[in-house]
Amino acid sequence: MEVDYIIVGQGLSGSFLSSKLFKAGKKIVVIDDASPNVASKIASGVINPVTGRRIVSTWMIENLLPYSFEAYTEFGTDLNATLITQKNILDFHPTLQMQLAFKDKIPVENNYLRCNERESELKDFFNFNYGVGEINPCYLIDVSLLITEWRKQLSSRKILIEEEFITDDLTIINHDSEGEESVEYRGIKAKKVIFCDGAKGVANPWFKLLPYAKNKGEALIVEIDGLPRNNIYKHGLSLVPWKENLWWIGSTYDWNFSDLNPTAIFRIKAEQTLQHWVKLPYKVVGHLATERPANLERRPFVGLHPIYSSIGILNGMGTKGCSLVPYFSNELTANLLYNTPINPLADVQRFRKILSRAI
């Protein structure tokens, strides 16, 4: 078998990249191990344009937000599925200080922050003392649906291999000779292999020296009947509409962890939040936990390896994959097809020195 690109991983990154290369007429094959416990399958799927206790716009959001809207709408049309809906965040201020900080930020972040006019309606559903601000626009992405539907298409075209990619079985051809470098993997010849392997990328021999800093996140899945599903609610934790009548409540950002198991500590914290905050009864039906492919710089890793021109990466999406992946999968596709530049803050070439030491 001969293809243009082998893509390793079909999370959000591998799905967008493979679909873009496929639409550009390239011959691709996607290899994914169907692991259920990966970031893309556990993420709530929120695109929130502001971040942190200081409530500031996230990196490049003025480009990423409109780009994401177009990209998910287009992908949804291709998959005959609704992948993106606007669901603004109603931010319940936990303290008077946070309420004042939010109000102070409204004139500064006036593209995204608003006073909420409907506090009296919210009293039917929530207990709160310090008012509610609105972050608008925010979007909710159905990441599971995107992955499932695109996987069906890959499978029906017979360009999906459902197994673990073993890096030891990859041979690089013509690395030190005149001809164009290429790769071969278990009988598949390809011009390039692109790793979209998420948190497992920390063990990837070509990219393991990148400054990954894996981060664990947990969420409870709960049933709450009667809570209006037109918003995302935030009170320290986020309460996000999930499948059917379910809600996703999370998350933690844990930098020190010994395993990926759900913890009793998080379950207690989330249940305490629900008990104090939500007036409606709830029932816990699931508890999810996994790691995010985060890194010290909080910027993605995008592009070709500085030493091996047949090996590339789309990774390091951290806590913001839903907004970063559409944009940077597009930059990587354009770079592969037309050699256009990648944003230097995301281009993996910025690690040329350190990656020269790999392998």
Ligand SMILES: Cc1cc2nc3c(=O)[nH]c(=O)nc-3n(C[C@H](O)[C@H](O)[C@H](O)COP(=O)(O)OP(=O)(O)OC[C@H]3O[C@@H](n4cnc5c(N)ncnc54)[C@H](O)[C@@H]3O)c2cc1C
């Ligand atoms: C609890 C939690 C909540 C989150 N909430 C949000 C949110 O609301 N908004 C947001 O923007 N981001 C959120 N994120 C972050 C987001 O999930 C990630 O940024 C994004 O999903 C990363 O996608 P990815 O495709 O790069 O990696 P992954 O999702 O990790 O996908 C990698 C894929 O590669 C496969 N793979 C890896 N190695 C191999 C191999 N050797 N062989 C074959 N297959 C392989 C894996 O099985 C997987 O399918 C959240 C993350 C967590 C954990």
